[in-house]
Amino acid sequence: MRREHVLPSSAETSRRRLLQLTGAAGAAALAGCSGGGDDSESTNEEITGDEPMTDRTFTAPTTVLPGDMQWNAANQSNYPDRPGFVIFDRLVYFRATTGEFVEGALADWEVGEDAATLTLQDDLSWHNGEDATAADLERKLHIALYDNHPIGNFTSVEDVAAVDDTTVEVGLEADVSEPVFLNSIQSMELDMPAEQYQDILEEFEDDPEATPLTDFAPEEPIGTGPFAYEKAGEQELITTRFEDSHWADNVNFAEYRFLFIDGNDQAWQALRGGSVDALHNIFTSPDIITSFPGSVVEVQQPANWGLSIAFDHDHEHFGQREVRKAIAHAIDREIIAENSASGGDAKAPVNKPTGIVGNFDGSADDWLDDPDAFEDYAGKNTDRAAELLESAGFSREDGTWVDEDGQTLAFEFKVPAAWNEWVEAAITINQHLQDFGIETNLITRDDGVYFGQDLYGDQGFDAAGFWWSDGWTYPYHTLEWNLNSWDAQNVYNYPGSVEIPPIGEPDGEPETIEFATEFEELVGMDPEGDETRQRINELAWAFNYDLPQLPIQEKVDQCFVSTENFKVVGDSDPDASVQYPTTFLPRIGKLVAKAE
Helix, strand or coil: CEEEEEEHHHHHHHHHHCCCCCCCCHHCCCCCEEEEECCCCCCCCCCCCCCCCCCCCCEEEEECCCCHCCCCCCCCCCCCCHHHHHEEEEEEEECCCCCCCEEEEEEEEEECCCCCEHHHHHHHCCCCCCEHHHHHHHHHHHHHCCCEEECCCCHHHHHHEEECCCCCEEEEECCCCCCCCCHHHHEEEECCCCCHHHHHHHHHHHCCCCCCCCCCCCCCCCCCCCCCEEEEECCCCEEECCCCCCHHCCCHHHHHHHHCCCCCHHHHHHHCCCCCCCCCCCCHHHHCCCCCCCCEEEEEEEECEEEEEECCCCCCCCCCCCHHHHHHHHCCCCHHHHHHHHHCCCEEEEECCCCCCCCCCCHHHHCCHHHHHCCCCCCCCCHHHHHHHHHCCCEEEEEEEEECCCCCCEHHHHHHHCCHHHHHHHHHHHHHHHHHCEEEEEEEEEEHHHHHHHCCCCCCCCCEEEEEECCCCCHHHHHHHCCCHHHHHCCCCCEEEEECCCCCCCCCCEEEEHHHHHHHHHHHCCCCHHHHHHHHHHHHHHHHHHEEECCCEEEEEEEEECCCEEECCCCCCCCHHHHHHHHHHHHCCCEEECCC
16 A cells, blocks of 8 residues: 655655755754753653553644634634644645655545545544545535635546545546645545535535535534544633544544634743643744743744735736836845844745745746746845836826826735734835835734635735745646635736736737636646646746735744653654644654653
8 A cells, every 4th residue: 555655756856855944044944853942951852652641631822712613624714723633634644855745534545647546544533433434535525626626627526436435536637647636635634524514515516606615614523633622611622532543543642732822922921831832833033932941842844835915906006017016126025034034044035936935945946947037026126116117107206106197106015913924024015115115004903804804805905915825835736826726816816817928038029828728737747747847937937927926935834842741753854844743743653742
């Protein structure tokens, strides 16, 4: 039985040591676990694999009030994703540092020319005691397809069927390379049991245009993961080790608790004071790290995403390419990354935006045949910014840019208030643009308002902090996310086709690119083929020339674990690069409780 799948060599090479930390972030990250305060001593105790079962409780934060939680991940309101990671199993997991996909709810998979065969674990169970079978996976995939999941690019409801108790066959309507298929399903969880979701599926089957999933909000989850929902209080969610989990033999602590903590400052204080045993992934500056107890270790992992500015393309000014590009030249991403990182090495500036990850070590350029043909937005080039605005009919009056009608180039820039490093980046961006004569108003928003109303609700935005990659590494996914995804079309209103000149010829004769067609063709191309590389170059150029979003920086995720009562592997272990150490490593016995 195949249990590990390595991406094709071209994708592997493009990552160039996928850790992506050999540049600015190299020294700290490649050293493995680093201690907290100056008084730290070695905290890397050997994990033998035969640690005894304990009654210990592992406590970590949640940013959703337990009493307000609902357990449908497709409902944007009050879904607690970190608790969801231990209550539900992902279909597959991805080791970012080695490029391997490893088993989750799936024990095996095969991607062929006409079909993909997905095989569930033999001993998979729902927390209500029911067997988790291929019928459950079929239901999950059907609902995902009705809900416009990216797998709809190469399959449909009619092509997905359970063939026995553990196997689902996914008919492929186009050739699909294995990395595209596996990346497409890697964030999927087996989280839709019949008891809660069969009625949802039947409503979709009666009316494929219906939206029954959006507002469905189950108060308690029925999961498949190593910990089962026990109860939710006002401030604390309690989950307990699920003895029938196929991971159970590797889990040696009885409870996983989630304590409501609102904001980074409160999270850091909770770790200092010992009220939590870990922080999942949280940007933390060096001065904060030195304030942690010596028992605290840091585990870094490549995030493969970072802050961008999402422009509303329906905005009268941001709909103009020249305005977007002028903003890109009026700010200095290196200074922004330095300020955002607060003296640390967890941010790398995106100086040449192409929609491809790899900005710590420059490996994004490995995909480009001629990197110098792409526009470099590095540094602050206000002369170029002014030239672009003037070409679009703007002029500078009394130090402020106005359009041909005398209307000021001004906008509100929204970011979530609790995301400290985004706020720090936004302050610098705001200052650079104001110095250049663009009037900006920085607005920080509560998470619920930001995600519920500004990004995914009716409030909207002029410009907003967003993410220019959704954590994928293979360029098909990062480019599709920016140019052709639901979010591109509905969050920042990017058009489905644009006029783009040839690569490296910004003044050349433009041609229309239909993004849906481009990605329908790219999805099945041989990842090692020259034609695939050429298509990726063309789409990366379209991104670089048109700037659907403005990438600011790429980040490293920082996880912290107190080793006072627990042991955890360091970030040199490939399994520590699976998202996230605090929720994946307990499954495989690499985050364990010490004997009591």
